Amino acid sequence: xxxxxxxxxxxxxMPLAWPWRxxxxxxxxxxxxxxxxxxxxxxxxANPWQCPDTVLVYHEPFDEYGIPIRDGGMSYLRLAHCxxxxxxxPKSWREPWFAAVEAAGLDPQAWExxxxxxxxxxxxxx
Ligand SMILES: [Zn+2]
Ligand SMILES: [Zn+2]
Numbered sequence: 607x608x609x610x611x612x613x614x615x616x617x618x619x620m621p622l623a624w625p626w627r628x629x630x631x632x633x634x635x636x637x638x639x640x641x642x643x644x645x646x647x648x649x650x651x652a653n654p655w656q657c658p659d660t661v662l663v664y665h666e667p668f669d670e671y672g673i674p675i676r677d678g679g680m681s682y683l684r685l686a687h688c689x690x691x692x693x694x695x696p697k698s699w700r701e702p703w704f705a706a707v708e709a710a711g712l713d714p715q716a717w718e719x720x721x722x723x724x725x726x727x728x729x730x731x732x
């Protein structure tokens with residue numbers, strides 16, 4: 607995909623070294639269609655970027671929903687509304703996440719050493 611297309615919606619599954627991981631079992635979505643679209647249990651493909659049957663990704667720590675861009679990397683186009691029910695999707699927690707990780711004295715790139723709460727919604731729970 608051309609870099610110019612949808613430039614302002616295009617974000618990376620960050621930090622870069624993170625492997626894809628599914629949302630926590632308790633994650634709630636706006637509707638059944640969204641929940642179904644986010645399921646990725648394909649035995650042939652390790653992650654949604656490799657699987658033509660998976661149309662959307664959800665980044666739980668950032669609370670972001672997007673369309674995977676299959677250019678060999680792991681970026682996605684952020685969605686502002688659910689394509690099925692029209693619900694406005696949550697604001698992104700991407701920048702606050704980096705701020706919180708750095709405030710805790712941790713390295714966002716070293717995902718393997720991050721506490722589990724930063725890899726789920728737990729870090730932003732009220
Ligand atoms: Zn929905
Ligand atoms: Zn597949």
